Amino acid sequence: MNPGSGFNGVFFRLLGPLQVEAGSEQVHIPPGRQQVILRALLLEAGRTVSTDHLVDVTWDCDPPDTARTQVQICVSRLRKSLAPLGTPLLTSPPGYLLRVEPEAVDVHLSRVLAERAGEAVTGGRPEEAVALLRRAAGLWRGPSLGGPSGRLLRPLADRLDEDRASLVEAYLDLELELGRHDLVVGEIDDLVRRHPLRERLRYQLMLALHRSGRRAEALRVYRRGRELSTAELGREPGPELRALEAAVLAGESPPDPEPAPAAPAAPAAVPAPRSRPGAPCPRQLPADTADFSGRGEQAAALEAALTGPGRDGGRAALCAVVGLPGVGKSALAVHVAHRLARAGFPDGQLYCDLRGGSGTPLDPARALARFLRALGVPDRALPEGLGPRARMYRDLLARRRVLVLLDDAADERQVADLLPPGPGCAAIVTGRSGLAGIPGADLVELDVLPQDQALELLRRVIGPERTDADPEAAAELLRTVGRLPLALRIVAARLVARPHWSLASMAARLADERHRLDQLSHGGLTVRAGLVPGYEGLAPDARRTLRLFALAEGPGQPGQPGWAAGALLDDRRPRPDELLEPLVDARMLAADGTDAAGGPRYRFHDVVRLFARERLAEEETESERREAAARLVGGWLFLAEEADVRTGGGSGRIGAGGRWRPPPADALLRDPAAWLSEERSRLCAAVDLAADHGLDELCWNLALALVPLFHRRGYLREWDRVNDRAAEAVRAAANRRGAAAVAYSRGCLDLDRRRLSDARAAFKEALAAFGELGDVTGRAWCTWGLARLERAAGRRERALELCGRALRDFQEVGNPDGEGRALVLSGHLRTAAGAVDAGEADLARALTLYERTGDPRGRARVLSRMGRMARDLGDERRALRLLTEARELAGGEERVPRTVPGTRDPGDRGGTAARTARAPEQA
Numbered sequence: 001m002n003p004g005s006g007f008n009g010v011f012f013r014l015l016g017p018l019q020v021e022a023g024s025e026q027v028h029i030p031p032g033r034q035q036v037i038l039r040a041l042l043l044e045a046g047r048t049v050s051t052d053h054l055v056d057v058t059w060d061c062d063p064p065d066t067a068r069t070q071v072q073i074c075v076s077r078l079r080k081s082l083a084p085l086g087t088p089l090l091t092s093p094p095g096y097l098l099r100v101e102p103e104a105v106d107v108h109l110s111r112v113l114a115e116r117a118g119e120a121v122t123g124g125r126p127e128e129a130v131a132l133l134r135r136a137a138g139l140w141r142g143p144s145l146g147g148p149s150g151r152l153l154r155p156l157a158d159r160l161d162e163d164r165a166s167l168v169e170a171y172l173d174l175e176l177e178l179g180r181h182d183l184v185v186g187e188i189d190d191l192v193r194r195h196p197l198r199e200r201l202r203y204q205l206m207l208a209l210h211r212s213g214r215r216a217e218a219l220r221v222y223r224r225g226r227e228l229s230t231a232e233l234g235r236e237p238g239p240e241l242r243a244l245e246a247a248v249l250a251g252e253s254p255p256d257p258e259p260a261p262a263a264p265a266a267p268a269a270v271p272a273p274r275s276r277p278g279a280p281c282p283r284q285l286p287a288d289t290a291d292f293s294g295r296g297e298q299a300a301a302l303e304a305a306l307t308g309p310g311r312d313g314g315r316a317a318l319c320a321v322v323g324l325p326g327v328g329k330s331a332l333a334v335h336v337a338h339r340l341a342r343a344g345f346p347d348g349q350l351y352c353d354l355r356g357g358s359g360t361p362l363d364p365a366r367a368l369a370r371f372l373r374a375l376g377v378p379d380r381a382l383p384e385g386l387g388p389r390a391r392m393y394r395d396l397l398a399r400r401r402v403l404v405l406l407d408d409a410a411d412e413r414q415v416a417d418l419l420p421p422g423p424g425c426a427a428i429v430t431g432r433s434g435l436a437g438i439p440g441a442d443l444v445e446l447d448v449l450p451q452d453q454a455l456e457l458l459r460r461v462i463g464p465e466r467t468d469a470d471p472e473a474a475a476e477l478l479r480t481v482g483r484l485p486l487a488l489r490i491v492a493a494r495l496v497a498r499p500h501w502s503l504a505s506m507a508a509r510l511a512d513e514r515h516r517l518d519q520l521s522h523g524g525l526t527v528r529a530g531l532v533p534g535y536e537g538l539a540p541d542a543r544r545t546l547r548l549f550a551l552a553e554g555p556g557q558p559g560q561p562g563w564a565a566g567a568l569l570d571d572r573r574p575r576p577d578e579l580l581e582p583l584v585d586a587r588m589l590a591a592d593g594t595d596a597a598g599g600p601r602y603r604f605h606d607v608v609r610l611f612a613r614e615r616l617a618e619e620e621t622e623s624e625r626r627e628a629a630a631r632l633v634g635g636w637l638f639l640a641e642e643a644d645v646r647t648g649g650g651s652g653r654i655g656a657g658g659r660w661r662p663p664p665a666d667a668l669l670r671d672p673a674a675w676l677s678e679e680r681s682r683l684c685a686a687v688d689l690a691a692d693h694g695l696d697e698l699c700w701n702l703a704l705a706l707v708p709l710f711h712r713r714g715y716l717r718e719w720d721r722v723n724d725r726a727a728e729a730v731r732a733a734a735n736r737r738g739a740a741a742v743a744y745s746r747g748c749l750d751l752d753r754r755r756l757s758d759a760r761a762a763f764k765e766a767l768a769a770f771g772e773l774g775d776v777t778g779r780a781w782c783t784w785g786l787a788r789l790e791r792a793a794g795r796r797e798r799a800l801e802l803c804g805r806a807l808r809d810f811q812e813v814g815n816p817d818g819e820g821r822a823l824v825l826s827g828h829l830r831t832a833a834g835a836v837d838a839g840e841a842d843l844a845r846a847l848t849l850y851e852r853t854g855d856p857r858g859r860a861r862v863l864s865r866m867g868r869m870a871r872d873l874g875d876e877r878r879a880l881r882l883l884t885e886a887r888e889l890a891g892g893e894e895r896v897p898r899t900v901p902g903t904r905d906p907g908d909r910g911g912t913a914a915r916t917a918r919a920p921e922q923a
Contacts, residue, residue: 010085012042012105015160016141022085029081033058033074039145039153041089041098045105050095057152106139107160114167124282124350124374126174131287133171140164169200179353179362179408181208182529192221196228199238206241210248211360213532218248282374284351285405288338289331291460294453298444302336305442306403306426307344317426318419320435323446324587324605325357325530326486329430330407332446337405337428345403345426350374352418356410356431357533364417368393371404371418390417398422406430410537412437432534433585447590448483448605457485461492466503473503480510481520482606486527493522517610531611534586542582545569547620548628549580549589550604550612551689558681559592559601563662567635568628574663577602588612596675597667629693633702634660636686639679640705643672647708647857676709683709684718691725696733700726700741707745711752719749740769740778747785760789780809780818784825791829800829816853820846824865831869839869860889 010027013019018035020027029035040057041049055067064070075096079089088099102108113136120129144160145153168191175184185208192201202225209218222237222245229237236242298321306317321329341349352367368389369382375396383389401424409415409431415438419427429435436443449457458474459467467474481487491510495501509519520527535543548568552560562577571579580602583589592603604612616625638659646669662668669675676683683706690699703726710719723746730738747762763785770778787802803826810818823846831839843866850858867882 010087010100010104012038012045012100013139013141014039014042014146015106015110015139015144015164017146020082020085027081027085029078033070034078034081035146037071037074038078038098041096042100042105043107043156045098045100045102045108048092048095048097052094054095060152107144110136110139110163110167117170121174123280124284124348126178126284127286128283130171130174130178133167133174137164137167137171165195165198169198169204172201172204176204176207176211179211179355181211182526184208185212185214196225197232199225199229199241202237203241203244206244206248210244212529213536215248219245222248280348280374280376281346282348282350283341284374285337285341285349286334286351288335291457292331292335293457293460294449295328295332295335295446298332298446299336299339301442301444302332302428303340306336306428307340315423315440316420318438318441319426319428319444320438320441321428321430321444321446322432322435322587324484324590324608325432325534326484326527326607327446327448328485329446331485333405333407333428333430337403340426341403345401347400347402347424348374349403349405351405351407353407354409354414356408356414357530357537361410361414364414365389367418372396386417393417394421397425400424403427409435411435432587449485449488451478451483454478454483454485454488457488458492461489462495466495470503473507476507477503477510480507480516480606484527484605484607486525486530487520487607490520490522490525490527493525497522513610513613517607517614520607527607528611528614531588531608534588535611535615538582538586538588541579542586543615544620545579546583546588546612547616548625549583549602550609550616551625551629552632553604553609559603560682561595561601561668562599563635563664563668564632565602566663567631567660570628570631570660572663575599576663595668596670596678597664599664626693626695629689630695630698631660633686633690633695633698635662636679636683637698637702637705638662639665639668640676640683640702640709643669643676644705644708646672647676677713680706680709680713680715680718684722687722687725691729694729694733696729696735696738699729700735700738702726704741704745707748711748714752716749716752719745723749736769737773737775737778740766740773740775743769744778744782744785747782751785751788756789756792760786763789776809776813777815777818780806780813780815783809784818784822787822787825791825796829796833800826803829816849817855817858820849820855820858820862823849824861828865828869831872836869836873840866843869856889860886863889 009023011021013021018029018039020029020038029038036058037054040054051068051071054071055063058071058074059067075089082089082098090097090099103112113132117129117132117136120126120132140161143157144164145157172184172188175181185205188201188205188208192198192205195201202221206218206221209215209221222241225241226237229235237245302319302321305319321333323329337349350371352362352370354362354367365386368386371393372382372389373379375393377392377396383392397420399422401422402420404418404420404425404427406415406418406427406429409429411431411433412435415427415429415435419429419438429438429441435441448454455467455474455478458477477491478488481491491506495503495506510516517528535546538546545565545568549560549565551568552564562575562580564576565579566572566576569579573579577599580589584591584602588608589602589604591600593601595601620628638661641659642665683702687699687702687706690696690702703722706722707719710716710722723742726742726745727739729735730742743762743766747759747766750756750759750762763782767779767782767786770782783802784806787799787806790796790799790802803822807819807822807826810816810822823842827839827842827846829839830836830842843862847859847862847866850856850862863882863886867879867886870876870882871879
């Protein structure tokens with residue numbers, strides 16, 4: 001029933017300035033006596049109003065002698081105005097009657113809506129009651145009856161305004177009963193500001209704030225109310241407010257507002273409901289989402305489990321829907337429940353928000369009391385305690401076909417006594433975790449929406465034309481919110497509210513991760529508020545694990561290994577992934593594949609990661625964050641260097657940064673070459689983490705440890721980026737040794753890219769710094785790099801001289817890998833100069849050295865050089881044997897020898913074979 005749908009489409013408004021609406025048109029009624037008389041007739045719509053009453057109302061009980069004549073004139077003029085509308089104004093002794101349906105007058109319509117709300121509450125449909133009461137209260141557009149000052153109408157106008165206040169308080173009571181405290185707190189706050197002395201509103205605001213975790217604000221609201229009450233009224237707040245203040249101070253769960261069990265409390269316009277014959281048939285489901293989109297596969301699975309032929313006919317069908325906050329568990333459950341309600345469960349549908357994620361879950365005994373009332377049990381017959389109520393509940397449902405929706409459950413224990421027993425019943429339970437143990441329940445796990453379904457949701461809410469006009473911006477919006485339904489709906493709601501915003505401008509607002517959660521808020525919807533209860537429900541150790549684990553993962557990065565949690569917390573337990581499993585149970589983390597040791601990897605949803613980063617910044621000191629980051633980077637450094645050692649390198653290490661040994665190191669490095677390649681993106685991210693936290697020593701050490709991986713696999717773009725981040729870190733810290741090491745790495749990269757002049761400059765810069773620092777190891781590697789450049793330039797004698805210097809330095813510091821590389825290079829140079837015997841002698845020394853140290857890759861380098869020498873000398877059989885053995889030892893990891901000059905930089909493994917130009921060899 002809508003305003004304007006009354007008699008002949010005419011609607012009369014008295015709750016504010018007088019208005020007569022005929023469709024979309026306004027009918028002008030002259031102000032003054034005609035409006036006063038029309039108000040009086042409309043207040044008694046369909047009943048005779050005496051001429052004497054009209055005289056008294058018009059002249060405030062002090063009429064002139066011509067009053068009755070003037071009333072007749074006004075009525076005549078009103079007839080002319082109303083006749084075209086089909087609204088008869090009839091003479092009906094002893095006065096006049098305006099023939100109009102009560103629902104066509106807002107005063108009477110408000111009472112009809114309030115009566116229907118009372119019936120909805122009795123029938124167990126509180127959401128419907130809320131909608132009806134809100135609609136009734138929304139009929140007011142200002143002071144009732146236009147704010148008349150006459151003695152007769154003023155009391156009536158005051159009563160009507162009080163009716164509106166009661167309607168508002170009634171629907172707010174119901175909203176709080178439904179657990180919507182976060183959604184209504186702003187509305188109640190505005191009402192309290194406008195009506196500061198209404199204690200019921202102040203009570204509701206305190207309750208909403210307390211349930212939202214805002215205890216300090218709730219207490220401030222009480223203190224302000226007490227100040228006003230004592231100053232304006234000369235008395236203390238009422239007992240209800242004082243009791244609530246005591247509960248907030250004690251940190252106890254405050255009581256629900258106490259409406260009458262079957263109807264909203266207080267409003268004069270909401271009468272007590274009438275009893276109905278027969279068994280009650282509750283219809284408590286919340287309204288279905290009008291633009292529900294996607295989830296077809298999950299919805300079908302729920303329907304099949306609840307009503308399909310495969311279900312066990314001897315018991316109630318049970319389903320549990322779990323997933324992270326904001327993923328749409330409740331929306332899916334409500335949607336499926338509506339689809340099944342009428343045909344599958346004709347005896348009714350029960351619904352309860354169990355507030356499992358709020359930190360103050362609803363007591364199952366209270367939930368049972370609500371259900372029993374909805375099933376027709378009067379208050380006087382309600383048993384005390386959980387057990388007796390559960391027994392009565394099971395008995396009432398044993399022979400009925402009822403669908404029960406238990407939303408936001410904390411765990412199996414909370415719902416155990418709320419599950420229906422009978423074979424004709426079914427239940428859907430939603431929650432973040434702790435529901436896998438419900439006996440016989442089918443489990444449906446929700447993840448974020450697939451790309452196509454997320455896009456369709458956006459199209460449905462903001463319109464296909466607007467979405468399709470900028471598909472790139474639409475895709476960027478989906479990416480930035482991680483296709484999380486709640487976040488996507490908030491974005492869509494903001495776009496609908498601001499049609500002048502483009503999708504690209506919305507995407508730009510979300511681009512800054514530091515403020516993204518601030519942007520993901522609209523009205524009562526906010527992503528952050530959905531995450532806070534789950535976070536606060538974790539144990540303190542789990543909360544700290546969540547915060548620190550946010551250091552391990554950046555935007556767009558793959559899942560992180562479980563040992564990272566051990567490093568961040570400095571916990572050396574054998575199975576560090578145990579630290580993260582409580583976060584998986586709470587749906588704050590998700591498992592994402594396995595690592596090389598077979599252990600799980602873990603990842604955040606993007607918005608959860610942003611939330612964890614916020615908590616990290618607020619609850620961990622800068623020193624604590626830096627120390628945790630240092631342990632994590634140290635773990636990656638240990639594994640990278642150990643992997644290099646196990647693949648035949650590592651003895652040429654320049655740096656000596658702090659290391660943290662992960663417990664599963666041996667299991668992770670069973671195939672060290674494969675581990676290095678698989679983890680390269682995470683290793684590069686660890687370099688970024690070190691740079692971001694000013695860990696310059698760890699930063700350049702890890703960057704240098706990755707050089708063999710980058711060189712062997714041709715990951716030149718990653719090499720370049722890591723060098724840049726390490727250079728920033730050492731420059732900011734004025735770390736000369738680190739700067740020299742990064743310059744050496746840059747020289748090796750330039751050598752791979754055939755930028756020989758750049759490589760020479762980098763090696764010379766590094767050599768000078770290492771020389772000033774007295775670092776013999778660094779000096780040796782730079783000298784060896786310059787020797788390779790001289791060989792590339794055809795200056796063999798100069799190359800041999802530098803090679804000899806490098807060899808002596810390597811011998812001085814006891815670096816067998818460096819010695820071997822210098823001997824391989826000098827052997828090549830001597831052979832190329834015609835001194836074959838001397839060259840072979842150098843290669844033989846190198847081979848012996850690598851055999852003694854057990855370095856298969858070093859042996860492969862020597863055998864490869866020997867094979868090419870044999871080929872050049874015409875001994876093809878020996879060449880084939882040596883080169884075959886070299887390749888077997890290298891396991892296919894060594895670079896293909898270059899034969900043609902080239903400059904291509906593919907930057908990934910796929911380009912390695914394409915870069916086959918002869919160049920100075922790392923080997």
